[in-house]
Amino acid sequence: MGGDLEGRVFLNPAVFDGFRLRSVESVLVHNDGSIDLGPPAAFNSNLGLKTKKIDAQGLTLVPSFHDTHIHLLSYAANILSYDIRSETVLSKERLAAVIKRAAYIQRDSNMVRLQGLEHNFQEGMSFVDRTLLDEVLPDRPLVIQTTSGHAHILNSVAMDLAGIGEATDEPPGVTFERTLADGKLSGVMYESGDYLEGKLPSLEASSMKEGIILALTSIHSRGVNYLTDATHLNDISRYELISSVIDGFPLHIHLIFMPAVTALRDFVEAGRTYRSTEGKIIMGHSKIMMTNSSGVLHPDRKEFQEMVRESHCQGFPVAIHAVDMGSIDMILDVLQDDYLVGDRIEHASELRDDQIVKMGHLGLSVCTQPSFIYERGDAYLSNQSEVNINSLYRIKSLMEAGVSVSASSDSPVTYPDPMKTIYSAMTRKTKSGNILNPKEGISALDSLKMLTTDSVTISGLPTREFQEPKIFKKEFLVLDINLASGGTNNILKNKVVRIKDFQ
Template structure:
C-alpha cells in the first residue's frame, strides 16, 4: 500500500538521530516532520483526516544516507555482465564465462563485464589480454574490477582506444605490462579518463534498466539520500542525473560531487558548493590521490595547488585517499588550506600520527566498514599485523571527535545500511575472522554515523539525518530494532517502509 502524505505513525520505537525512545509518534505535513514525540501527547488535532499507521512492533530511524557511491557505475554493474562469482577459479572456468556471454549478447558492440576481483584474478593468472583474446578475439572486451579503479581489456579493445606498445602513460594512469617481456597486459589502472573519452557510451536501454535496478535497491534498503562521488563527474553527467530525477528513475535525494577538473564548467553555470540544480545539491570537488603507478599522484605540491584552486572557486574538496602515504599528504595539505566541508574519502589505513593531525584539522571522513566483511580475509592474508592495526579505525576516529560517516562505495559493495552496522560492530570477515577488534563501535554509534553524521558531512545536516520537527520527512521503518538486537541477527532485519520527504518509496508493511 502506498499512502499519500500527510501521515501520522504511532507507537514506534524511534531512533531520532541521537537517542532511542519508546512509544513515539511522528506526523508529517507532506514533506517535513511537523510533530515528533510521545504518542500519548500527540494531539488528535494534528491528525484529523490524514492517513495513519500503527507502528507497534516497528523500529523507526532517519532515512539512511550513503555518503559515497557511484550511481552510473552501479547502474552499469547491475545491468552488465557480472563476474563477481568468478573467484578462486581456474582459467578455463573464466574463459567459459566469457564465451557464454559472447554467445548470448549479440546486440552489444563492446562486451562489458563487471565486478571481477583483481587480486583473485591475479592469483589465478587471469590478468592477461591474450587469455581474453583466446575466448573473444573479434569483439572489444572491457572487464572492470570490483574496486572500480581498473579494467582488463582484450587486444581489440586496446586497439579501439588507440593504445599500443609505444603509448606513453598519462600522469596518474598505469598501463600494466607483463614480466619479463614488458608488453601490455591489457590492465589499465585509474584510466577512467581514457575510457570515458574513447569508449562508446553504454546503450540507453542498458542504462535505463540499470538505473531502475539502482533505484529499487536503494529504496528497498532505506536510503533517502546518496552522494555521487565519481571523479569524472561533469556537467554532462549532472544533466543526465537531473533527467533521471525529473523522470522519477532515481528517488533518493542526490548530492553530486563534480570532478575537480570540471569545476570550471560548474562555475560557468553559476554553480558552486551547495547550489541546487534540478533538485540536485552540488557537493565537494572530488580529487583522487593514487599509488597505483608506484609513486603518489598528484604529489604534495600539486595537491596543495589543486586544493587552493578548488577553494578559491568556492568548493571544499573531497580527497580519495586509501593508503597510509596518500592519507598523510592529504591531511598535511588540508591542514595548510582548510575550508568548511573538506573531506577524506576512505581513509582505509590510518597511522597514529595522521590520526592525530586529522583530529586537529576539522576534516571529516567517509569510510566503508562493509569492506571488512567483503575483503577482510584478503587483508589478513596480504597484510602484516602492523598494517591490520591501521585498517578502518572507526572507533579511534569517533573517540577523537572526527566526523566520520559510512558509505558503500557502490558498486564496490552494494548499499546495505544494516550490513555496514554489522561490519562496524563485529569487524568480521566473510569467513568469520576478526580484523582489529579494538576498533569496534556500538550499534547505536553505527546508526548515528549512518544518519545524523552522514547528513552533516554531506552538507545536508540542517535538513536531514534527524527525525525532528522541521526536518525533511525521511524515515525508515524496520521489523526489529538493530540497536537492541543480538548482533548476529542484524543481517536478518528487514526494511518495511522507506519514506523520503513524505513520499513513500518502498512499502512492505
C-alpha cells in the same frame, strides 16, 4: 479539539531520531511517513478510530539513509554489464564459459562488458590476461572490470580500439602490466578507468538512462533517500545525464553531485556553485583523486596544492580520494596551510595514530566504507601484516579524535546496503566470520549516525532542514530488529521497509 488524527501508532518500538537510540512507548506515524514521538497520553486526547495501532516491540524506526560516496554511472553501467561477482571459484574454463555467455547476452552491444572479477586476482588468478581473453573472444572488443574498479583487463581488439600498443606511454597514475616472459602488455591495466573511458565506446545513452533508473530503484529499495556521487570524472555532461534521469524519477531521492576539480570552472560559470540546488541535485565538494602507485603520488604536491587552492577560491571544500598513509601525509601537510570548513577525505582506509590526531585538530571529516570489512576483510587478513591490519578502518579512533565520519558503499565497489554497513561497523566481521581490528568497532547508535546525522554534517547540508522530521517530512524506515538491544544477530538479513508501506 482538532478531530481525529489520521495515521498509525507504533507501540513500544525502538526509535533512532538522528541523535538518540532508545525504546519509547509509542510513535505516531503520519500518512506522509513523518513521525511524532511521545508517550501515548500525548496522542490519546485526539486519537480516533482512523488510527491503527501496531505492536512494534522488536522493531526499530530510523530516518532514511544517506550513502555519501557512490559512483552512480558506474553502478548503472555495472547493472547493465555482466556481473561475475557470484562466481566463487573461477577457473580458466569457468571464466571462458562466462565470457561466452556474456558475449551472447550482449550480442547487440558495441563491446562485451564484464565486471566483478575479484580484486585480488593477482594472487593465484594471474591467468586472467589478454591471451586468455583473445582465445575466448578474438573478434569483438571485451573488457573485464575488477570488483574494486581499480583494474581492467582488455582483449586485443579492445586494446586496438583504444589505440593502446606496445609503444603507448602510460598516462600519469595509470599502470600497464607487462608479462614476465617477454615484457609485452598483458592487457591488465591499473587505475585506468577514466583513461579508458575516453578511448573505448561508451554505452548507448538510452541504455545508460535505463541503467540509472535501475540503479536508483535498487538504492531506494535499501532505504536510501540521499546519495552523493563522488566520481572524480564528474563534468557537465555527466551532470546533465544524471539530472535528466533523476529529476523525472518518481521516488523521493536527492543526489549531491561532487564536481571534478578539473571541471570546477565550468560548473561555476554555469552558476552551479557549492550547495546550489537545481531540481533534485545539490552541488557538493570539489572531488580530487589521489593515487599512490609504488610510492609515486599523483597528482604531485605542487599540482595538488593548486587543486586545493582553486577549489577553495571558488568556495568549494575538497573531498580527496586517499586510501594509503603516504597520500594522507601529503594531504595533511597541504591542508594545514590551506583549509576550508568541510574539507574531507574519502576512504582513509589505513591510518596511523598521529594522522588521526592531526585530522581531528584540522577539523577534517572522513567518508568511510565499513562494508569493505565484510567484503574484503578475509583477503586483508590473509595478505597483510598485523601492523597493517591494525591500521585499517579506524572508525572508533577517528570518532574519539573528534573527526566526523560518514558511511558509504562506494557502489559499485560494494552494493549499496546500509544494513551491511551497520553490521560491519558494529561487528567488524568478514564474510567468513573472522574479525578485523575489533577495537575499532562502534555502537549501533554511532553506526546509525554515520548513515544519517553525520552524513548530513559531512555533506555540508543545513542540519535542521534535513533532520527535523516535521520540517523536512523525512521518510522513516522500519527495521525488523531491535537495534537498541545491542544485538547484531539478524542485521544482515533484515529487510528495510518504508514506514508508509509497513503493514
